[in-house]
Amino acid sequence: MQVNFYQSRPIYEQIIDEIKKMLVRKELQPGDQLPSQRELAQQINVNPNTIQRAYREMEITGLAESRRGLGTFIISEQDLIKDLKEEMAQLATQNFISEMKSLGFEAAEIEKWVKQNQGINEKKTPGGEGNE
Amino acid sequence: MNENNPVITTENLHKRYGRTAALQGISCQFPRGKITGLIGPNGSGKSTLLKLIMGLIKADRGSLNIMGHPPGRKNKANIAFLPEINNLYRSMSLQELIDLYHSQFSTFCPETARELLSFMNLQPEKTVKQLSKGMVGRFKLILTMARRVPLILLDEPLTGIDIKSRSNILEGLISKFNPEEQTIILSTHEIIETERYFDHVIFLEDGAVSLQGDADDLRAEYGQSIQELAKEVFV
Amino acid sequence: MRSWSRLFIKDLKGQLFLLVFAVLLNLAWQFFLYTRYGNWPGELAAGLGFLPFFFLPLLMLITGYQSFREEWRDETIYFLLSLPRPGWFLALSKFAAAITSFLGISLLGALFLYLFHHQKLLALMDYPQAPPAETTLKIMALVALGYLAVAINFFILGQFSYLVSKIFNRGRWLISIVVFFGSGYILQRLALTLAPVFGWVPPLSFKVEGVMNGQPMTTSLQVDSGPFLAGFLILGVFFFLGSWILENYLEV
Numbered sequence: 001m002q003v004n005f006y007q008s009r010p011i012y013e014q015i016i017d018e019i020k021k022m023l024v025r026k027e028l029q030p031g032d033q034l035p036s037q038r039e040l041a042q043q044i045n046v047n048p049n050t051i052q053r054a055y056r057e058m059e060i061t062g063l064a065e066s067r068r069g070l071g072t073f074i075i076s077e078q079d080l081i082k083d084l085k086e087e088m089a090q091l092a093t094q095n096f097i098s099e100m101k102s103l104g105f106e107a108a109e110i111e112k113w114v115k116q117n118q119g120i121n122e123k124k125t126p127g128g129e130g131n132e
Numbered sequence: 133m134n135e136n137n138p139v140i141t142t143e144n145l146h147k148r149y150g151r152t153a154a155l156q157g158i159s160c161q162f163p164r165g166k167i168t169g170l171i172g173p174n175g176s177g178k179s180t181l182l183k184l185i186m187g188l189i190k191a192d193r194g195s196l197n198i199m200g201h202p203p204g205r206k207n208k209a210n211i212a213f214l215p216e217i218n219n220l221y222r223s224m225s226l227q228e229l230i231d232l233y234h235s236q237f238s239t240f241c242p243e244t245a246r247e248l249l250s251f252m253n254l255q256p257e258k259t260v261k262q263l264s265k266g267m268v269g270r271f272k273l274i275l276t277m278a279r280r281v282p283l284i285l286l287d288e289p290l291t292g293i294d295i296k297s298r299s300n301i302l303e304g305l306i307s308k309f310n311p312e313e314q315t316i317i318l319s320t321h322e323i324i325e326t327e328r329y330f331d332h333v334i335f336l337e338d339g340a341v342s343l344q345g346d347a348d349d350l351r352a353e354y355g356q357s358i359q360e361l362a363k364e365v366f367v
Numbered sequence: 368m369r370s371w372s373r374l375f376i377k378d379l380k381g382q383l384f385l386l387v388f389a390v391l392l393n394l395a396w397q398f399f400l401y402t403r404y405g406n407w408p409g410e411l412a413a414g415l416g417f418l419p420f421f422f423l424p425l426l427m428l429i430t431g432y433q434s435f436r437e438e439w440r441d442e443t444i445y446f447l448l449s450l451p452r453p454g455w456f457l458a459l460s461k462f463a464a465a466i467t468s469f470l471g472i473s474l475l476g477a478l479f480l481y482l483f484h485h486q487k488l489l490a491l492m493d494y495p496q497a498p499p500a501e502t503t504l505k506i507m508a509l510v511a512l513g514y515l516a517v518a519i520n521f522f523i524l525g526q527f528s529y530l531v532s533k534i535f536n537r538g539r540w541l542i543s544i545v546v547f548f549g550s551g552y553i554l555q556r557l558a559l560t561l562a563p564v565f566g567w568v569p570p571l572s573f574k575v576e577g578v579m580n581g582q583p584m585t586t587s588l589q590v591d592s593g594p595f596l597a598g599f600l601i602l603g604v605f606f607f608l609g610s611w612i613l614e615n616y617l618e619v
Contacts, residue, residue, distance in 0.1 A: 007327055007357030010348035045303050047167055047329045049311050053348070150536070188448055189618040205614075209451035219445035221377070235373035236450055 011046065012054040019058070020084050023074065031076035034064065139164040139283060139315045140185060145194035147180050147339075154180040156339040157194065165311040166331035169347070170319035171358070173366055177339040178319035179216055182285045185317075186213045199282065207283075209239070214276040214286045218268055220260045226271055227256035233275055244308070245278035251304055252297075265292035273301060277308050286318045290325065298325050305329075327358040335365050342366070370452075371460060378464035381437075382430075389426065389472045393419045397479040404487070413487035416480050420473070420514070427469055427518045431525025432543065434461040435613070439533070445619050454614030455607055462522060462606070469518045473511075509571070509590070516595065523602050524550050527609040533617050550605055557601050562593030 005011055022028040034040070037055060041048040055072050058064035063080075066072045074080070100110045138161035145158040155177045162168050170178045183189045184196060187203035198207050220229060226249065234240045249256060252270045260268065269292045276284060289305075290298050306329060309316060320326050327333075333350065335343040342365050343350075347358060354361055396419060400412045435458075438444040447457050528547040532539040571590040 005328055007324075007359060008351060008355060010351045011328060012348055013352075042307055045299075045306065047306060047331060048309065049166055049331045050348070052311075183619065186449060188445065190616075205451050205453065208449060211449075213445075213449050215442075215445045217442045217445065219442050221443055221446075222441065224377075232373060232377060236370050236452075 005046075012050050012057060015044075015046070015051065015054040016058055016063070019054075019074075020063070020088060023081055024085050024088060026081075028074060030074050030078070030080045032074050033070070034072045034074065036071055137164050138162055139199055140317075141195075141197045142181075143195045145181075145184065145196055146192045147177075147184060147189065148192060154339055155184075155191075158336075158339070158341060159194075160334055160341050160344055162315065162317055162334075163332050164315050165313075167309065167316045167318065167329050168332040168334060169323070169326060169330035169358070170317055170334050170336060171321070171323055171362055172319075172336035173321055175338075176336040178336055179287050180339075181336070182213070182287050182317065182319055183215075185285060186211060188213075209237075210281050211283045211285060212276045212279040212281045214272055214284075214289055216287045216291065218260075218272070220268065220272065222261045223259060225257055225259045226254060229260070229271075229275065230256070230278075233278070237279055239279045239281050241278050241280060245274055248274040248277060248304060252301070266294055266297060269293045270297065270301060273305070277305060280313075282314055284314060284316045286316065288320055289318065290320060290322055302326065302329065323359040323362055330358065333358055335362065337366055371456060374457070374460040375463050378434075378460050379467060382464050382468040385426075385430070386468045386471055389419075389423075390475050393472070393476050394479055397483045401483045410487065413484040416484045419476055423469065423472060423476075423514075424517050424521045426472075427465060428521040428525040428547075430465045430468075431522035431527075432529045434458075434465065434522075434526050434529070435533070436529050439619075442619075448614075448617075448619060454610030454612070458526065458606065458610045458613065461526070465522050466515075466519065469515075469522075473514065516598075520551075520554070520598075520602060523606050523609075524554070527605045530609040530612050530617065534612065554598060554601050554605070558594045558598035561597035561600065562591070565593040565596040568592045568596060 005014055019028065019034070023030070034055070035043065037048055037051040040046075041051045055064065055066070059066055059072070062075065064072050064074050077083075097110060100113070105113070140162040142161075143159045145155050146153070147155040158177070158181065170181065172178050180189070184191055185198055185203060187205075187208060196203055199210065201207055221232075224232070230242055230245045230249075233245075234242050246256075249271075252274065254263075254267060254271055254274075260271075263271065269289070273286075273289055276286065290301070293301060302325065305316075318326060318330075327347065330347040333344065333347050334341060343361070345353075350361060351357065356364075397416055400416055403412045435444070438447055450457070524547055527550060528543040531546045532542040535542055570592050
């Protein structure tokens, strides 16, 4: 996991987002075990308490579960990735629309912009996950 | 989970140096098992507060409770303090100082110290006199982190350390931190590099607490980084 | 125990420079006097060999005063006061280091005196031959003990004066001087007052046999031990008082 953290958002939320992205990108599978809190803290250079909060939050929202003595696991839900994709698409779209609206565009123009940019492939910058 | 069992509680703490009031009635709590950032501009009272906790200076008024006791000998065995100034014997070599600390503190781990020495590229035979300011800063940190104690106080641990080494050092610090057994309080006016590690922050200005709370909660509430928040809080 | 001895060694190393300097200076002085034998009256040269011994107590005073002053100056006091140790623990290691240093300088000094001047010194005494070793040794032991007592006295009061003066932010020099002489005065008065408490302790007495003006003679010297014991007790009080101030009252 490679994360550059924005300090203006709660860090534990960003960690959860990154895990969700990893699931959507198939880098992580439902049912996979997450690294131990200590390991992950070392890996991404974060306070172990923050990892603990992230894991706890994921357990509360049902994204992950902790198994006594074994660790924390992503739930083995079949539709998980589909649900996440929808959730993240919804969020991305809402952000896009509110951004466009703040620039003064109306709904029809926004649709036009989307169609215009359909064919263009996003170039992946090296190690660029998480960079915007 | 540890909200009701703070490691340090202060109430109406006052300290003045001559005519200057360094602390004007501080009442706050430091949560156990967390990393608390004590943030404020120079002269805001951060060092004073840490020295009071350590028992190196005495309060004029108010109460201060650390792990169930007032500041004093009982607590000194359980607190590792990194002062801002150079408190090392200049003519001693790094190895000699490690031996000295080992002989004085039963909680001192010479293996950890050695490990950190090489991690930070310091040579044990060198004397303190021969070190640059940055090296002294790094070594002081090693002496502090090599102690397995429940409370670690770091007063401006990054001063004098070059930008490149800072992330290195903070990484080293985090790798040794065990939240089940330890609490860290870090005072700094350089927030950008350190805020990602804070669980809790206390803003100090002119000897008073301007704002305090959980770091991530504050980010969510104000929609800003701690650094940006500080810019607003400290007029 | 190990932690104290480690502190003691650190303080002893701190004394090393002074020790070497004092010993070399003494050596140079004795050698210089030795070279004067041809030109100066022998008694003068040999007698002046004792001069360094007059400076040692003053040196102990300065060492005592500096013992914590240098820790504050170098800010290493932050280290000492962060230790979970009582004040006397810290003060004792400095005291022991200073006295060890003192013993080294005096013993070597006595050795140099003997090496360079013993013949001339013997000639100074009125006896046609060297007095019995036993007597000389007894006298020397008494003098040495008295000298050590003076050194201890000066060190402890010097250290005490500094610690008391550190309570204040201004006028430290003046306060130190007042405290030093004041405590010295109190020491004397109290020692005499308390001496009877130690009345049960037998006095130090010795017979000195020798030859004077060609006649064999025996005198008995008696030194009342009461005032000395009381004096040490009071010095102990000053020592612990200073240590208490260090631990509970002073700030970095």
